[in-house]
Amino acid sequence: MAAISKVTYHRDVNAHNILAHLEGDRPPVSFGLVDFGLAVDASTWMDVSAANPLGKSEWEYLDVGGDCRYWPVSAWRQFEAGCKVLSQEEPLCTEYQTHLDLQGLGLTALQLLTSLLPATEVPELKGLKEAWRAYWDDASAYWASLLETFRSGGDWCTLKQDFIARKVHQLMATRLGALRWALHRALGAAAAANLTGEDSWPPGSASLFWALLAMVSCGERLETGWSEVCTRLARHGYVLPEPKRQKPRKEPKATLLGYTNKLKSLTAKVQELSMDFERLLPPLGEAR
Secondary structure, X not given: OOOHHHOEEOOOOOHHHEEEEEOOOOOOEEEEEOOOOOOEEHHHHOOOOOOOHHHOOHHHOOOOOOOHHHOOHXXXXXXXXXXXXXXXXXXXXXXXXXXXXXHHHHHHHHHHHHHHOOOOOOHHHHHHHHHHHHHHHHHHHHHHHHHHHHHHOOOHHHHHHHHHHOOHHHXXXXXHHHHHXXXXXXXXXXXXXXXXXXXXOOOOHHHHHHHHHHHOOOOOOOOOOHHHHHHXXXXXXXXXXXXXXXXXXXXXXXXXHHHHHHHHHHHHXXXXXXXXXXXXXXXXXXXX
C-alpha cells in the first residue's frame, strides 16, 4: 500500500478487494489489492490543475465512492453535504484527501482481528470486540440504506437529507472514537506486557495496535501516513533509537515506553485521588 499510494489512491480498500495467497500450508502469506475501478491518479487527486474541470483538484468534483462501511468520517460528510461544505471543515477536509485508503485498510484489519479473536475475558480485548460490533452494526445499517437506494433507483437527495437530519457523520465519528479508545486501552496493556517480556500478550501485538491507531481516524487530524504505519509495525512492541536528524524536533516523538510510563503515572494519580476522596467521606451510617 505504501508503494501504491505514490501512484494512485484506490478509494475502495475493503475486505472484498484484498486477496490473500498462501503457498502450501505455511507462512508467509502474500496479499494483493484488486478492483481499481474507483482509483484516482495520486498526482492530480490533490493538485489544482488546469487539466481538471474548472482547475480544481479531483477530490473537489469526483463523487465519494467505495463501501461506506470502511469510510472515514469525512467521506460520510462529503456524501451528506458535498465537497464545497467539506472544504470549509478542517480537519475533515484534510482527512478526506489523505486518509481514505489508510482508513479502509485499518478497518479491514480490525474486522479480521475481531472476527478471529476467540471468546475472551481480557477486558481490553473484550472492549475492542464490543466497540467493533457497535461500529459495524451502525455502519452496516447505513450501508443497507445506500445499497437499497442504488438498487431501486431511489432519490439520492432524499437519502442525503435524511442522513443530515440524523447527523450520521457525527454518529459515525462517535463510533470510530470509541474504537480508537478501545485501541488505546489494548495498546497500553499490550505494550506493558511486550516491554517486560510477559507472555500474556503475543510479541508484537503492541506494534499492531499502535499501527492501527495511525490508520483508523475518527475525524481528528492525524499526522501519519504509510511510512509511519510501517515504522510502527517494524518495532515489534519495543522502542528503537530515534534516527539522527539534522534539525532538532520541536516535540519529541511518542514511543511505546513513553506511552506506558504515562499510563502508569495516570493510574497512580487516580489511585491517590480515590484514597483522598474516601478519606473525605464520613464513615458508613453517619449523617451526611
